[in-house]
Amino acid sequence: MIKLTDTLTEKKVEFKPLEGKAVKMYVCGPTVYDHAHIGHARSAVVFDVIRRWFEYRGYKVIFVRNYTDIDDKIIKRAKEEGIPWYEVAEKYIASYEEDMKALNVKEPTYKPRVSEHIREIIEMIDGLIEKGYAYESEGDVYFSVEKFPEYGKLSKRKTEELLAGVRIEPGEKKRNPLDFALWKKSKEGEPGWESPWSYGRPGWHIECSAMSMKYLGETMDIHGGGLDLIFPHHENEIAQSEAYTGKTFARYWVHNGFVMVNREKMSKSLGNFFTVKEILEKFSPDVLRLFLLSTHYRSPIDFSIERLEEAKRSFERLTNFLRIREVIEGLEILEGEGSPVNVGAFRKEFEEAMDDDFNTARALGALFELIREANLLKDRALKEGKITKAEKFSLLEALDLVEGALKTLGFRLEGERGEKGIEDELIKLLIEVRGELRKKKEFALADLIRDRLKELGIALEDLPTGTVYKRI
């Protein structure tokens, strides 16, 4: 049973799918006017893990992530760069996808773009006008918030309170200051599409409603995104969608916390952001992922290079463990039972943690605990040079669990088990030669091999059972 925290009810609830063993999931993707930063990465990784966990639990996940490829910022950027808006969009979609691939975020089932769904959007706006929820005003179309009494239910705001803080702009075309645009008439020289109201473009919120309905139907299971989207974006999505269909739009709302820098939200406007690309130049995607998953997805996480350095060392503890496989393979088998590691208990703890609102921090904790126990057994066996069948089996089981669990969490673990290539064969040959030299106590030569290999990025470790290597 998977539990998750639903923003709408503000409670941790049991997830029950709308139909069968399927999860219909929509996550708000980026507005593509710049490279993604770590905040975007967090959202992407968090929902990637959620998706992967549902799949691990046997659900078929239909995952939709949109691209907002037409909006004011993109138009502004196009002017700055002196290229058409669609080239800006194209460029940053490519950049985003490159990042997602690097981060090992699974490909969504659908990746709809706003500009390719204008027809659906117009249809929906038309329907909302027909039902009396929206009105046209000088080429713009607005959603009438007062027609939807439940407005504010997601963000826990009352329309009166919202009105109190509103400043009336001069030349306002809205009937009510809280009304939001469904369609915006294009200004001179701006891109747009023909519609019944004007040559214009969709407002920001309507796109997600129209596109999610196209791919997921009128009601979806999970709608996700960053906390900052709750108001007004998701609130508006609920209003227009539920007004349109008369049905529940999303059955569960899931929101991830912010990435902070010096206790402030990482954002474009504050300029305190690190792009995914610049971080990946210094740290592996797995390290970044471990950093992001070391805190519960709903809590804020403070970003810094120091934190990443910590995550890196922490990650090494995981991968070092995966490398003990070859060590235990070489041990002599001893009669008897011994004291095997109770791997099942750790698997249970890991799964329970993940089932409990995707508690990755707790789940990772369980893996670290297992690693300590397994290392303990390994060290003892290594000292004695012997291991019982049951113990060996439990260590192999532990290795499988840790490796499998990490992969389920989306870690790549590339190169952690040693690729089989000519390069590796050559390294093994050098290790063998060095081993012979060491036996003859020709340490100068042996050390030369070790030093030269290190210069090439291959670190040797002399263990009681032999020498192993890893790339650094």
Add this chain to the structure above:
RNA sequence: GGCGGCGUAGCCAAGUGGUAAGGCAGGGGACUGCAAAUCCCUUAUUCGGCGGUUCGAUUCCGCCCGCCGCCUCCA
């Protein structure tokens, strides 16, 4: 001002009405020809402060202090 969240060891971070997971750093040890790496052990009588409920609270309630977010575009 309205709404929401947070405050757990040097740092990061889980967690529960019954006496504090895990990671990093620090200290000690094992292993080693030397080294590097690795591994093990160890570090909170205590969970922002003050009251209350309770046999018992870090966990529930109230107040206070500090920090953050949303209320405008934002993952």
